[in-house]
Amino acid sequence: MISLQPIPPLDTVPAPPLRFADRTHRMVPSETRALFSMAARENVVSLAGGMPSPEALPxxxxxxxxxxxxxxxxxxxxxxxxxxxxxxxxxxxxxxxxxxxxxxxxxxxxxxxxxxxxxxxxxxxxxxxxxxxxxxxxxxxxxxxxxxxxxxxxxxxxxxxxxxxxxxxxxxxxxxxxxxxxxxxxxxxxxxxxxxxxxxxxxxxxxxxxxxxxxxxxxxxxxxxxxxxxxxxxxxxxxxxxxxxxxxxxxxxxxxxxxxxxxxxxxxxxxxxxxxxxxxxxxxxxxxxxxxxxxxxxxxRSWHGHLATARSLYRDRRDAMLDELAAVMPDGVSWTIPAGGFFVWLTLPAGLDARMMMPHAIEGGVAYVPGTGFHTRGGERHLRLSYSYPSAGQVREGVRRLSDVIRAEWAHGDASRLQEAVGR
CATH class of the missing domain: 3.40.640.10 (Type I PLP-dependent aspartate aminotransferase-like (Major domain))
Known part of the structure; x- marks a missing residue:
């Protein structure tokens, strides 16, 4: 006569080990996606995500x-x-x-x-x-x-x-x-x-x-x-x-x-x-x-008419960003002037790090994408700004907030450098 062993309760059997493929060790979340939860706060103007404007979606x-x-x-x-x-x-x-x-x-x-x-x-x-x-x-x-x-x-x-x-x-x-x-x-x-x-x-x-x-x-x-x-x-x-x-x-x-x-x-x-x-x-x-x-x-439908409307909308928001950057950014900050698309690439003065500055920017009510995410190495002085999603007014406000953050970071850096020099 065959004797069957009782099956132990499933909750007492350890789960099988997870033998992931080697390639999964190189899968990491993108800098852009990781920012979305922070940028979604009501008091934050997001210049981070490269999303189309809701007004451009038919x-x-x-x-x-x-x-x-x-x-x-x-x-x-x-x-x-x-x-x-x-x-x-x-x-x-x-x-x-x-x-x-x-x-x-x-x-x-x-x-x-x-x-x-x-x-x-x-x-x-x-x-x-x-x-x-x-x-x-x-x-x-x-x-x-x-x-x-x-x-x-x-x-x-x-x-x-x-x-x-x-x-x-x-x-x-x-x-x-x-x-x-x-x-x-x-x-x-x-x-x-x-x-x-x-x-x-x-x-x-x-x-x-x-x-x-x-x-x-x-x-x-x-x-x-x-x-x-x-x-x-x-x-x-x-x-x-x-x-x-x-x-x-x-x-x-x-x-x-x-x-x-x-x-x-x-x-x-x-x-x-x-x-x-x-x-x-x-x-x-x-x-x-x-x-x-x-x-x-x-x-x-009118494909070309739709494109013309979208281009006009994004051109206006690009202009709002460039005008505000020229009006409020401190000396030593530079940026690209795009002739289309969604993005401006901004370069900070030497000594500032866009990734390190990010928490202060969120506290200051503005979000961007640090430049390091777009490189295999380097990019610390750069950040990406997108004008596509927020309104022209929000774009201007976001740039003003970013300018305040950069000025505060630079002032803090000056104080730190002075303190270090005095200490020596």
């Missing part, structure tokens, strides 16, 4: 669009779809990219859950642990998180007012090649860069593309802000002049609505095929409802 039009989609094609919109994305939307994305000079086929386009997923897929397809990725320094904070999660070695290349420095880029490629660790790709946000707001100039774009071509390095062009220009016309995309050497990432998050989570990657067909396979393994397909809503908006 909520009523999208409500009507969603009703139209569900009424006309509800069963299809609520069903599984192609991993590559809705074919009609992919054609429309080609039309959207044409404004920046890109000639593309729908077969080269993959629809993604925002451009962030596109970047993750590209990194997943190209990067093995230990591979080298070259970036601008500073660069988009969540791109650094993505590269870290895939265990890439990130090599920063210096920027100046005109964008990435070409000779520094060429030197980085040469050094990596000499080490036997050639770069897998060069990641860049060439137009209204996050975090600096800078634009890679026309001549320098050609030079950068030539350097990458000669080095045999693919370019990943992240372009969420290109259509939010404050001039007469958008800048020509890198992809427009080197379609076989550039993967172009785009998004409707900044131009339409981030909650729809619709972006894309345009790549050479062989790359797109790999990205589609990576999408299938990760999520089968993403929201058919969101894709069809964007498609119907593009097809039945």
């Amino acid at each position: 909520a009523e039009e999208l409500r009507a669009v969603l009703q139209e989609v569900l009424a006309a094609e509800g069963p299809q919109a609520l069903q599984y779809g192609s991993a590559q994305g809705d074919p009609v939307l992919r054609e429309q994305i080609c039309d959207v990219m044409a404004a920046e000079g890109i000639e593309a086929s729908p077969d080269e386009v993959l629809v993604t859950v925002g451009s962030q997923q596109a970047l993750d897929l590209v990194t997943r397809v190209f990067v093995n642990p230990g591979d080298s990725v070259v970036t601008e320094g500073p660069t988009y904070v969540t791109a650094l998180s993505t590269f870290a999660a895939h265990q890439a070695r990130v090599v920063e290349v210096a920027m100046d007012q005109g964008g990435v420095v070409p000779q520094a880029l060429a030197d980085a490629f040469a050094l990596l090649a000499a080490e036997g660790r050639p770069a897998k790709f060069f990641y860049t946000v060439p137009t209204f860069q996050n975090p600096t707001g800078r634009v890679l100039g026309t001549d320098r774009r050609r030079e950068v593309l030539d350097i990458c071509r000669r080095a045999g390095v693919l370019v990943v062009e992240d372009n969420p802000y290109g259509l939010l220009h404050f001039g007469e016309r958008p800048h020509r995309a890198l992809c427009a002049d080197a379609p076989e050497g550039v993967i172009h990432l785009g998004s409707f998050s900044k131009t339409l609505a981030p909650g729809l989570r619709v972006g894309w990657a345009r790549a050479p067909r062989a790359v797109t095929d790999k990205l589609v396979l990576a999408t299938e393994s990760a999520m089968l397909s993403h929201s058919g409802l969101a894709q069809r809503a964007v498609s119907r908006f593009l097809g039945t």
Whole structure:
């Protein structure tokens, strides 16, 4: 006769150990996300998050669009779809990219859950642990998180007012090649860069593309802000002049609505095929409802009118920030002058540290993002300001509060330096 041992109560059995993958040790929260809880306080003006203005989100039009989609094609919109994305939307994305000079086929386009997923897929397809990725320094904070999660070695290349420095880029490629660790790709946000707001100039774009071509390095062009220009016309995309050497990432998050989570990657067909396979393994397909809503908006509403309204709103808020910075900032503080996008990059006087100053700024009623989050190392004297979300009045008030904080920090530093000198 078989004797069965009694099963001990589950609450007496220890939980299994959590054997996380090595890559999880490099997953850390971004500086921007960590600030949101502090910046959400009622008495704090947040110049931190790069979110679209609520006034630029066409909520009523999208409500009507969603009703139209569900009424006309509800069963299809609520069903599984192609991993590559809705074919009609992919054609429309080609039309959207044409404004920046890109000639593309729908077969080269993959629809993604925002451009962030596109970047993750590209990194997943190209990067093995230990591979080298070259970036601008500073660069988009969540791109650094993505590269870290895939265990890439990130090599920063210096920027100046005109964008990435070409000779520094060429030197980085040469050094990596000499080490036997050639770069897998060069990641860049060439137009209204996050975090600096800078634009890679026309001549320098050609030079950068030539350097990458000669080095045999693919370019990943992240372009969420290109259509939010404050001039007469958008800048020509890198992809427009080197379609076989550039993967172009785009998004409707900044131009339409981030909650729809619709972006894309345009790549050479062989790359797109790999990205589609990576999408299938990760999520089968993403929201058919969101894709069809964007498609119907593009097809039945005034896309160009919507963009013009958004550009005017953001230009006014950019002007409010620049005017107030010029009026109230103390000597020794400098900043970029963006011609589009969401961001101003501010440089503090020597001796001040934006990360160390952050708690005092929150106490003073203003939030920003310290520059260290946009670098693998360094950036202590820098901070990112965003004018996109708060009203023009809030922007001005936030800048005034920041000026007060900087003056107080500088005065405290002077007192500390004097005390140290007396002590010696």
